Amino acid sequence: MDKNRQACTTAEKLHLAHDFGQGKKRKAEQRTLFVTILTLVTMVAEIFGGWVTGSMALLADGIHMGGHALALGLATAAYYFSRRHAKDRRLSLGSGKIADLAAYTSALFLGASVVWLVFESIHRLLNPQALMAKEALLVAVIGLVINLLSAWLLAGSEDACQGHGHSHEPSQDHGHSHNHEHQQDNNLKAALVHVIADAVTSVAAILGLVAAWLWGWLWLDPAIALVASVVVLRWAVGLLRQTGGILLDAEAPNKLREDVLSKLNAIEGTQVLDLHLWSVGQGAWTLTASLVSHLDNSPNTYKQQLGDLPGLHHPIIEVHFCQACEAAV
Numbered sequence: 001m002d003k004n005r006q007a008c009t010t011a012e013k014l015h016l017a018h019d020f021g022q023g024k025k026r027k028a029e030q031r032t033l034f035v036t037i038l039t040l041v042t043m044v045a046e047i048f049g050g051w052v053t054g055s056m057a058l059l060a061d062g063i064h065m066g067g068h069a070l071a072l073g074l075a076t077a078a079y080y081f082s083r084r085h086a087k088d089r090r091l092s093l094g095s096g097k098i099a100d101l102a103a104y105t106s107a108l109f110l111g112a113s114v115v116w117l118v119f120e121s122i123h124r125l126l127n128p129q130a131l132m133a134k135e136a137l138l139v140a141v142i143g144l145v146i147n148l149l150s151a152w153l154l155a156g157s158e159d160a161c162q163g164h165g166h167s168h169e170p171s172q173d174h175g176h177s178h179n180h181e182h183q184q185d186n187n188l189k190a191a192l193v194h195v196i197a198d199a200v201t202s203v204a205a206i207l208g209l210v211a212a213w214l215w216g217w218l219w220l221d222p223a224i225a226l227v228a229s230v231v232v233l234r235w236a237v238g239l240l241r242q243t244g245g246i247l248l249d250a251e252a253p254n255k256l257r258e259d260v261l262s263k264l265n266a267i268e269g270t271q272v273l274d275l276h277l278w279s280v281g282q283g284a285w286t287l288t289a290s291l292v293s294h295l296d297n298s299p300n301t302y303k304q305q306l307g308d309l310p311g312l313h314h315p316i317i318e319v320h321f322c323q324a325c326e327a328a329v
Contacts, residue, residue, distance in 0.1 A: 033076045035153055042065055042143075064198075071110070071191065074102050082096060100247055107190060114233045117225060121229065154191055193236070196235075200231060208220045208223075208225070252279060263309070267301065270291055275287065276289075291317065303317060
């Protein structure tokens, strides 16, 4: 009976949380929701204003804002579903990649909008059209103000941090407290890229419209739009590469891999045969490792050694005992 009770206590101590650190509500979720609502209100106001005044510039920008509202809504929904399904056992490695999937999809939307912008700019370069410069300038300034406010709100989130800063919330994974690493939030980055891209195009539009208004340079507006589209396309491609790598379980950054290897090799008599380390969500990593132990080191010895690494969840460690060492004993 005492043995069974002891086993039960051990099981309780070794209980592993399934949420992989994705179960808490982040500040970025609240801010992204607010920016989505702000974008939707602006969209409705511009479409209504364009319909009432007959301004195609207002109407077109309102529809354009609708595309950004869709992308921002996708980011907001990703936070919600990632948190809601954090403990869903059907998701073997947690719900963290829902946010990266949303960011990948958002980057595809952004890339598609850039392709449309390039074709439209080339068409207007070859076929100059009259501009309602004053009206369009007002729309561009309003759009720029909204986008700068949105970017400030999103960038001000604590989850926008990069690098190796630590929070102070203990984790229950593999029975040890450790700090979580602030890995870049790709979902937040996707939302931020959308509003910054819109701000860049607004600035480009303002410059082009001012030139058209003062000097009649109709060609400058589409020319600046082409330059801006190249910048935005680079952002979209970079985001696709980053999120695509996470969705395909690409290896973790070299710095984190080196930290893991250093800790494992610090245990006397250890030889690392194989190590796979990858992201399972924002600030969350997991690993599988195959080791040879020349001493009597158990898997739990190595898990304890890795216990203070930030954001590491459910490490799986396979230990092979050296046959030559066993024979010598």
